Amino acid sequence: xxxHSEAPVTPVDAYEPPYYxxxxxxxRTQDQSGFSETNARMEDLVKxxxxxxxxxxxxxxxxxxxTVGYFRDADxxxxxxxxxxxxAAQKRGRVEWYESYTLHVAKVExxxxxxxxxxxxxR
Amino acid sequence: xxxHSEAPVTPVDAYEPPYYxxxxxxxRTQDQSGFSETNARMEDLVKxxxxxxxxxxxxxxxxxxxTVGYFRDADxxxxxxxxxxxxAAQKRGRVEWYESYTLHVAKVExxxxxxxxxxxxxR
Numbered sequence: 001x002x003x004h005s006e007a008p009v010t011p012v013d014a015y016e017p018p019y020y021x022x023x024x025x026x027x028r029t030q031d032q033s034g035f036s037e038t039n040a041r042m043e044d045l046v047k048x049x050x051x052x053x054x055x056x057x058x059x060x061x062x063x064x065x066x067t068v069g070y071f072r073d074a075d076x077x078x079x080x081x082x083x084x085x086x087x088a089a090q091k092r093g094r095v096e097w098y099e100s101y102t103l104h105v106a107k108v109e110x111x112x113x114x115x116x117x118x119x120x121x122x123r
Numbered sequence: 124x125x126x127h128s129e130a131p132v133t134p135v136d137a138y139e140p141p142y143y144x145x146x147x148x149x150x151r152t153q154d155q156s157g158f159s160e161t162n163a164r165m166e167d168l169v170k171x172x173x174x175x176x177x178x179x180x181x182x183x184x185x186x187x188x189x190t191v192g193y194f195r196d197a198d199x200x201x202x203x204x205x206x207x208x209x210x211a212a213q214k215r216g217r218v219e220w221y222e223s224y225t226l227h228v229a230k231v232e233x234x235x236x237x238x239x240x241x242x243x244x245x246r
């Protein structure tokens with residue numbers, strides 16, 4: 001939590017269902033010119049969507065990247081999907097940044113979170 | 124595709140909805156003794172579950188790991204969740220391997236895949 005520019009220290013919370021997840025799994029191309037700037041802009045933009053709950057991202061070096069966006073309802077997701085700047089970024093992604101990707105949009109039926117108690121000593 | 128021990132080269136396909144995703148986002152502890160062996164065993168075990176469709180994983184070094192399992196229906200997920208060996212691994216994970224994690228189980232309503240055409244030259 002001390003450094004927001006690095007990977008998050010805890011995953012997004014388990015919210016009370018129902019809510020939506022958008023799972024985006026992608027393999028990127030070699031030429032990533034402009035990707036970082038656009039990605040940062042998208043991360044800012046999505047936070048303005050009413051009903052946006054959070055986002056988790058993990059990236060295996062040289063391998064798969066997975067981004068999971070969490071949204072309160074289908075309307076919030078629709079607003080994000082149809083955002084003009086986001087659509088332009090998606091299009092550029094298909095032309096330049098992605099070798100392949102898959103998107104799964106799903107309604108959460110069950111969720112569960114675990115956080116280790118600080119006072120306990122594991123093992 | 125040439126090296127199955129490395130990160131996958133393409134994400135799991137977009138199946139015809141409905142199907143289920145189990146999104147597991149986790150931060151691990153420093154002591155990972157035994158994790159690799161158990162993880163490999165779980166990856167083998169889940170493949171025997173009827174209705175298991177595939178799994179994607181990404182791991183940011185020192186950061187968040189995201190595993191997404193894809194299942195044909197809720198029954199397949201229940202079988203995996205209640206598998207005795209899997210339950211023992213989950214328990215050990217809470218005691219030893221995970222600082223925190225969140226699990227989201229969700230029914231896919233929409234999916235979409237993209238694969239770059241080999242013959243086209245991007246940019």
